[in-house]
Amino acid sequence: xxxxxxxxxxxxxxxxxxxxxxxxxxxxxxxxxxxxxxxxxxxxxxxxxxxxxxxxxxxxxxxxxxxxxxxxxxxxxxxxxxxxxxxxxxxxxxxxxxxxxxxxxxxxxxxxxxxxxxxxxxxxxxxxxxxxxxxxxxxxxxxxxxxxxxxxxxxxxxxxxxxxxxxxxxxxxxxxxxxxxxxxxxxxxxxxxxxxxxxxxxxxxxxxxxxxxxxxxxxxxxxxxxxxxxxxxxxxxxxxxxxxxxxxxxxxxxxxxxxxxxxxxxxxxxxxxxxxxxxxxxxxxxxxxxxxxxxxxxxxxxxxxxxxxxxxxxxxxxxxxxxxxxxxxxxxxxxxxxxxxxxxxxxxxxxxxxxxxxxxxxxxxxxxxxxxxxxxxxxxxxxxx
Amino acid sequence: xxxxxxxxxxxxxxxxxxxxxxxxxxxxxxxxxxxxxxxxxxxxxxxxxxxxxxxxxxxxxxxxxxxxxxxxxxxxxxxxxxxxxxxxxxxxxxxxxxxxxxxxxxxxxxxxxxxxxxxxxxxxxxxxxxxxxxxxxxxxxxxxxxxxxxxxxxxxxxxxxxxxxxxxxxxxxxxxxxxxxxxxxxxxxxxxxxxxxxxxxxxxxxxxxxxxxxxxxxxxxxxxxxxxxxxxxxxxxxxxxxxxxxxxxxxxxxxxxxxxxxxxxxxxxxxxxxxxxxxxxxxxxxxxxxxxxxxxxxxxxxxxxxxxxxxxxxxxxxxxxxxxxxxxxxxxxxxxxxxxxxxxxxxxxxxxxxxxxxxxxxxxxxxxxxxxxxxxxxxxxxxxxxxxxxxxxxxxxxxxxxxxxxxxxxxxxxxxxxxxxxxxxxxxxxxxxxxxxxxxxxxxxxxxxxxxxxxxxxxxxxxxxxxxxxxxxxxxxxxxxxxxxxxxxxxxxxxxxxxxxxxxxx
Numbered sequence: 001x002x003x004x005x006x007x008x009x010x011x012x013x014x015x016x017x018x019x020x021x022x023x024x025x026x027x028x029x030x031x032x033x034x035x036x037x038x039x040x041x042x043x044x045x046x047x048x049x050x051x052x053x054x055x056x057x058x059x060x061x062x063x064x065x066x067x068x069x070x071x072x073x074x075x076x077x078x079x080x081x082x083x084x085x086x087x088x089x090x091x092x093x094x095x096x097x098x099x100x101x102x103x104x105x106x107x108x109x110x111x112x113x114x115x116x117x118x119x120x121x122x123x124x125x126x127x128x129x130x131x132x133x134x135x136x137x138x139x140x141x142x143x144x145x146x147x148x149x150x151x152x153x154x155x156x157x158x159x160x161x162x163x164x165x166x167x168x169x170x171x172x173x174x175x176x177x178x179x180x181x182x183x184x185x186x187x188x189x190x191x192x193x194x195x196x197x198x199x200x201x202x203x204x205x206x207x208x209x210x211x212x213x214x215x216x217x218x219x220x221x222x223x224x225x226x227x228x229x230x231x232x233x234x235x236x237x238x239x240x241x242x243x244x245x246x247x248x249x250x251x252x253x254x255x256x257x258x259x260x261x262x263x264x265x266x267x268x269x270x271x272x273x274x275x276x277x278x279x280x281x282x283x284x285x286x287x288x289x290x291x292x293x294x295x296x297x298x299x300x301x302x303x304x305x306x307x308x309x310x311x312x313x314x315x316x317x318x319x320x321x322x323x324x325x326x327x328x329x330x331x332x333x334x335x336x337x338x339x340x341x342x343x344x345x346x347x348x349x350x351x352x353x354x355x356x357x358x359x360x361x362x363x364x365x366x367x368x369x370x371x372x373x374x375x376x377x378x379x380x381x382x383x384x385x
Numbered sequence: 386x387x388x389x390x391x392x393x394x395x396x397x398x399x400x401x402x403x404x405x406x407x408x409x410x411x412x413x414x415x416x417x418x419x420x421x422x423x424x425x426x427x428x429x430x431x432x433x434x435x436x437x438x439x440x441x442x443x444x445x446x447x448x449x450x451x452x453x454x455x456x457x458x459x460x461x462x463x464x465x466x467x468x469x470x471x472x473x474x475x476x477x478x479x480x481x482x483x484x485x486x487x488x489x490x491x492x493x494x495x496x497x498x499x500x501x502x503x504x505x506x507x508x509x510x511x512x513x514x515x516x517x518x519x520x521x522x523x524x525x526x527x528x529x530x531x532x533x534x535x536x537x538x539x540x541x542x543x544x545x546x547x548x549x550x551x552x553x554x555x556x557x558x559x560x561x562x563x564x565x566x567x568x569x570x571x572x573x574x575x576x577x578x579x580x581x582x583x584x585x586x587x588x589x590x591x592x593x594x595x596x597x598x599x600x601x602x603x604x605x606x607x608x609x610x611x612x613x614x615x616x617x618x619x620x621x622x623x624x625x626x627x628x629x630x631x632x633x634x635x636x637x638x639x640x641x642x643x644x645x646x647x648x649x650x651x652x653x654x655x656x657x658x659x660x661x662x663x664x665x666x667x668x669x670x671x672x673x674x675x676x677x678x679x680x681x682x683x684x685x686x687x688x689x690x691x692x693x694x695x696x697x698x699x700x701x702x703x704x705x706x707x708x709x710x711x712x713x714x715x716x717x718x719x720x721x722x723x724x725x726x727x728x729x730x731x732x733x734x735x736x737x738x739x740x741x742x743x744x745x746x747x748x749x750x751x752x753x754x755x756x757x758x759x760x761x762x763x764x765x766x767x768x769x770x771x772x773x774x775x776x777x778x779x780x781x782x783x784x785x786x787x788x789x790x791x792x793x794x795x796x797x798x799x800x801x802x803x804x805x806x807x808x809x810x811x812x813x814x815x816x817x818x819x820x821x822x823x824x825x826x827x828x829x830x831x832x833x834x835x836x837x838x839x840x841x842x843x844x845x846x847x848x849x850x851x852x853x854x855x856x857x858x859x860x861x862x863x864x865x866x867x868x869x870x871x872x873x874x875x876x877x878x879x880x881x882x883x884x885x886x887x888x889x890x891x
Contacts (some may be wrong), residue, residue, distance in 0.1 A: 144746075346771060347876050351581040352779055358585045359857070362876040363869045366832060379771035379879040 017100045018090035019043035020121040023050065025089070025226040026077050031238050033058050034120045038103070047086070053078035092227055098200055099124045115245045115271065119224035125200050126220035131191045134166040135312050138247030140240075140264050141175025141254040146286050146344060147375060147382040149254030150178040152278050156251060157182025159305040161189030163314065166219065168193040168247045170239060171212060173205050175253045184214055191219030193246060197239040199229035237263040244268035249311045251302060252277045255289030265293065274311045276302040281343050326372045336364040337373055337383070344380040388476035388483065391490040392469035393513040394454075394461045395506035397671040397711070397718030398635040400513030404455045405466060407473030412449030418470075420454030423462045423670075432464070433471045435497040440543045446478045460715055462670040464494035465504040468520065471495060471543055472550075485550045489518040489538075493525075499543040505637035508630055511535060520546060526559040527644035528634055531627070571616040572609075575788040579775030583610045586770045586877055588792050591617035592799035593856030594810030595849075596704070596726040596765055598689070600879075601772030602736045607729035610772075611653075611685045614727060616789040618649040618682065619797045625681045628721045632673045632680055649682035652724075656691035660699045665720050666711045676703055677720040689728040690757045697762050700726070704765050726765070730758075767812060767849040768877045799859035811856045816848055823851040829871035841880045850874045 020043045024034055037046045037058050049055050055077055059070035093100060101108040101122045109132040112118035137160055139153055157167050157179040167183035169176040171194040183192040194215040196204070200223050203209045215221055222242065225235065240260065244250060244267035252275070255261040268275055277299035280287020293299035302308065309315065329337055339345070339353040351361045365381055368374040375382050390405045416430045437445045452470055454461050469491040475481040492510050494502040501522040504510070511519050511529045519535045526539035539559045540546050548554040577584060583599070587610055590597040597614075599607045621629060629646040640646065654663060654675045661667060665674035676684055686692060703709040707723035733746045734754050746754075763769075803811050806822060814822060825833070833850070836842040842850065851866075853874040858866045 346582070346773055348580065348582040348773060349776065352579055352776065358581050358876065359869045359873045362872040365876075366872050 014087050014090050016043040017102055017105070017121070018086050019047040020102050021093060021100055021123075021226050022047060022081070022084050022086045022089055024121045024224065025084070025229060026050065026080050028073060028076070030234065031117070031119055031224060032062075035103075035117075036061060038120045043102070047081065050074075050077045051081045089226065093123075096201065096227060097125060098227065099128060101128075109246075112242070112245055117241055118245065119242065121224060123200055123223045123226065124220050126216040126218075127191060128220045128222075131166050131193050131220045132246070134164065134190050135314065136166040136168045136193060136247050137308055137312065138168040138243045138250040138264070138268070139175065139179035140169060140243065140250065140252055140261050142256055142259055142261070142286050142289075143172050143174035143176075144256075144286065145174040145178070145254045146280075146284065147377060148280065148284075148342075149175055149278070149286060151385075153178040153253045154182035154185075156253070156305055156308065157192075158185045158189075160308060161192065162186040163305070163309060164190045165309075165312065165314070166190045166193050168195065168243050170194070170236075170243060171196055171208055171215065171221075173208070177208055177211055179253070180211055180215055184211075184218060193220055193222065195222045195239055195242045195246070197223075197225075197235035198231035199223060199225050199227045201227045202229060202231060204231040236260060240264040241267040244271055244273060247273060249274045249276060249308055251275075251308060252290050252293060252299060254278065254280060254286045255293075256285055257288040257292065259289050261289060265298065269298070275299040276307060276311065278302050284343060329368060329371070329373060332360075333364050333368055333373075336361060337368060340365075340374065340381050340383055342383055344377070344382045346379050347381065350381065386477045386479060388473040390469045390473040390476065390486065391514060391516050392466050392492055393490065393510040394459070394465060395463060395504075395510060395635060395670065396460070396716055397665070398506070398509055398631045398673055398677070398720055399718065400506065400509035400511070401459055402513045402515065403459070403461060403466065403469075405469040405473045406453040406455060407470065407477040408451045408453075409446055409448050409474065409477040410451075414447045414449065416450045416452075418452045418454070420452075420457040421460050422454060423460065425464050426454070426461050426466060429464060429467050429470050429495075432467055432495045432497060433474065436467075436471060436495040436499040436543050437474065439497065440499040440547065442544070443475055443480050443547055446474070448478075450474060450477075463504055464502075465492050465506075465510060467495040468493040468501060468543070468546070472546070475547065481547070481550055485552075488516050489520055490514040490516045491520045491546075492529075493520070493522040495543060501540055501542055501546075506631075506635035508532065508634040511537075512631075523557075523559075527642070528630075528640055531630060531644050571789070572613050573616065573789045574613050574792055575785050577606070577610065577613065577786050579779030580606060580610065580772065580786075582770050582877070583772055584786060584792075585873075586610075586768050587614055587617060588796060588860060589853060589856050589877065590614065590725060590727065590768055591793075592796040592810070592860050593767070593803070593853060594725055594812040595767035595853055595856065596812070597728070597768040597770070598763070598766040599727070599729045599770055599772055600732050601729070602731060602774060605772040605774050607772060608685075608687055611683070611687075611727045611729060612651065613789065614683050614685075614725070615649045615651040617793045617796050618725075619793070619800060620647045621649060621681045625723075629681045632677045632721060636673050636678055638678065646681075650679055651683045651685065652679040653685040653687060656686070656688045658692070658696060660693075660696045663696055664699050664703070664709055664711060665718075666713065671711060671713070671716065671718045673720045674709070674722075676700065676709060676722040676724055679724040680721045682724060684724045684726050686726070686728040689730040690754055694757055694759060698759055701761055701765070728766070732771070764843070764845055766878075767853050769879050770877055771879050795860050799856060799863075802859045802863040803856075811852050811859065814852050814855065819848060819851050823855045823866050825851070825866070825871065826868050828868035829854075829866075832868070832871060832875065836875065842875075846878065850878055853877060 053074050056070035056074035059073045103118055103120050153175045160167055161183040167179055169179045180192050192215050198204050200221055203212050240263040244264050250268040250273050252261050277290040277293040294301050339350045351358050369376055375384050386409055388407045392403050392405050393400045394403050418427055437443055472491050494504050503522045503525050507525045507528040508531050512532045520538045521529045523539045523541040526537055529537045538556050549556045586597055601607055626645050626647050633646050652675050663674045665677055703722040708719050709722045710719050733751045735746045808814055854866045854870040857870040857873055
């Protein structure tokens with residue numbers, strides 16, 4: 001390991017955090033390497049080390065570096081770092097209102113500081129201090145979810161936010177997004193926490209742009225990569241450990257047999273967090289993972305929001321209001337409703353189950369949808385509970 | 386001496402009359418062909434020379450021979466002028482007398498031993514001939530006879546031609562049409578289990594001429610359903626059959642024993658197909674493409690998402706116009722192309738993305754897959770259904786469905802009704818007629834309004850739904866269109882849903 005040398009090529013008059021920002025933006029600079037670098041050296045010295053191409057030791061320390069050549073990584077960092085203007089990078093973050101907290105520095109959340117794998121540099125947009133004071137529940141699940149999963153996630157998000165619990169999620173498509181949509185619904189609800197796998201200005205998936213904006217406005221957006229960082233695949237499992245750390249209770253709403261949720265569940269498990277899973281139909285692929293978690297005893301079974309609040313040691317929410325009145329279905333409609341069942345069904349399946357022609361079945365399906373008993377998504381019909 | 390022999394050449398599916406002028410004169414022995422011949426036409430020199438050498442009773446003149454193919458601004462392609470050139474050489478050298486070939490045109494390719502071979506496009510070639518007699522290769526007799534204006538002489542070798550022209554032997558009888566064993570019976574709808582929606586969609590597509598897109602995982606039965614569609618279509622009427630026969634003949638495809646293509650063709654090009662192979666064209670010989678060969682029948686594009694986007698977009702104009710105009714620097718031709726487009730695709734790259742939550746593809750992969758189909762192409766499909774693998778109970782124990790001939794009878798009746806409105810099928814109903822032919826009840830108006838407000842129905846889509854509703858009513862006897870028909874038409878036109886499923890649609 002080389003000694004501490006004054007930084008070369010560094011912009012004058014920038015705080016130490018600026019070097020942390022620059023370091024975290026280097027290609028292939030994962031959270032572990034960044035931690036190793038910043039644990040050994042102060043930020044400006046670490047930057048100088050990288051600029052001069054002397055940082056190969058960061059990679060050499062890795063036990064399973066079978067394919068990476070440390071010298072090549074150090075060379076690449078050095079090339080990239082020489083092209084980086086630390087001062088203007090820092091200015092860009094200041095201008096965008098991004099707050100930067102270094103591990104061990106001021107404003108770094110206690111819950112992350114206590115964790116062995118807390119990010120070395122934390123980027124936030126919104127009110128971080130208020131959000132991390134509250135009890136937090138992570139809601140995660142499949143990006144390709146069913147209507148059932150989406151509605152459960154949304155309902156949990158809404159009721160937890162109303163009960164003063166911060167909803168932590170990844171702002172991904174599917175369950176993640178639905179949980180935050182729900183958490184934003186109650187007026188004056190607890191601030192949501194979105195932990196993203198890219199730079200705070202790189203909205204992914206792009207159609208969640210509005211959701212990102214609203215989460216940052218009402219709560220806080222967190223990332224461990226600087227502005228402009230692409231949503232590379234490796235960032236998401238890394239992001240998941242932050243969700244697992246922040247959340248006192250982790251709720252898995254829907255997960256396929258092998259899914260990204262596994263990372264978060266494992267991370268939460270090692271941290272001793274309570275894990276709850278929402279059961280689903282045994283034939284639903286989107287619930288295979290959650291059902292397995294329950295069956296293997298890895299997760300508790302979640303019936304409704306009261307189970308989550310009990311796990312947090314909070315008062316149960318006030319009793320649920322009765323569902324709104326819907327016109328009673330006619331006899332034929334009742335048969336169609338039964339044929340749809342509780343899993344998404346296509347009109348083809350409904351017609352064959354009833355042995356009825358497609359025409360009348362389509363008419364009944366439409367009228368049931370109008371009365372609020374069914375919901376259509378493309379070719380698929382799902383029952384509204 | 387000089388000879389002038391009538392013949393014809395093919396451009397696209399049209400025959401063009403050609404006069405083969407042969408001059409045999411003094412000079413060093415040589416044989417030149419002028420008048421825009423293409424390569425296969427130029428090679429006629431060697432074939433004709435060898436054929437004359439191998440035919441008894443005639444001999445090759447060792448003199449200077451010039452062959453001119455008139456009109457000289459028309460590009461001549463193919464080997465169909467061989468026979469006319471050979472006969473011209475014989476007349477010009479006095480081995481045949483001009484009055485012996487008077488009033489006859491000659492078509493066909495020569496082999497080196499003097500046998501006469503068939504050439505594609507015989508129907509159109511014969512049609513282009515003004516002379517009362519036409520000499521064609523044996524085996525083309527029924528094809529040549531379709532035109533009906535000529536005395537057709539079918540011969541199998543140059544020797545036979547020479548002998549018959551000299552009067553040494555009678556013209557051979559047309560060989561009896563080779564007994565073609567009846568092909569396997571077309572697949573029947575009765576074998577299809579389950580698939581209530583799939584069956585209905587086929588019936589509607591056949592009755593109304595509505596283009597059909599089937600989306601479903603591998604093994605759902607998309608190809609199986611599509612292959613049963615031609616069995617539901619009525620046989621081609623005389624005009625359509627003649628057009629189809631000319632295309633098939635020009636494409637060099639085998640024709641049915643009667644000579645006339647009566648059964649609706651079924652074409653299923655692989656998704657690697659180039660634009661030219663699908664649309665038609667080519668450098669020398671403008672060959673009809675798959676869409677023209679499917680004229681009057683079904684063009685089935687399996688794995689629609691795998692076709693090159695520019696190839697699919699090339700289908701848009703023929704889908705609208707029923708003909709395709711192919712223009713090249715030297716020539717431009719029009720092919721008939723009125724076909725029923727049936728397409729199948731997987732819902733996503735992994736193929737399992739049927740129901741919500743079943744797919745394992747990333748959003749980006751799905752979005753890329755869906756972008757392969759341009760909106761305008763998707764819009765051409767009146768019927769878009771999602772198929773799922775049938776449930777095991779339907780597959781094994783379910784009742785057998787209606788057989789094809791029962792459905793075909795309903796289809797024929799519905800087509801009769803459409804004819805009374807002045808269209809071949811309801812898909813062709815002009816927008817101006819829709820309010821009169823497809824009035825909407827209050828329930829249907831509410832339903833359609835809702836779909837339009839949700840962005841699930843475009844104005845063009847609305848017109849298509851109404852046409853499909855009309856076809857549904859016609860299949861039930863032609864009464865007024867009810868809310869049920871509109872509901873069903875909407876159920877048969879599903880908006881592609883992949884991205885909506887993944888998003889936080891609320």
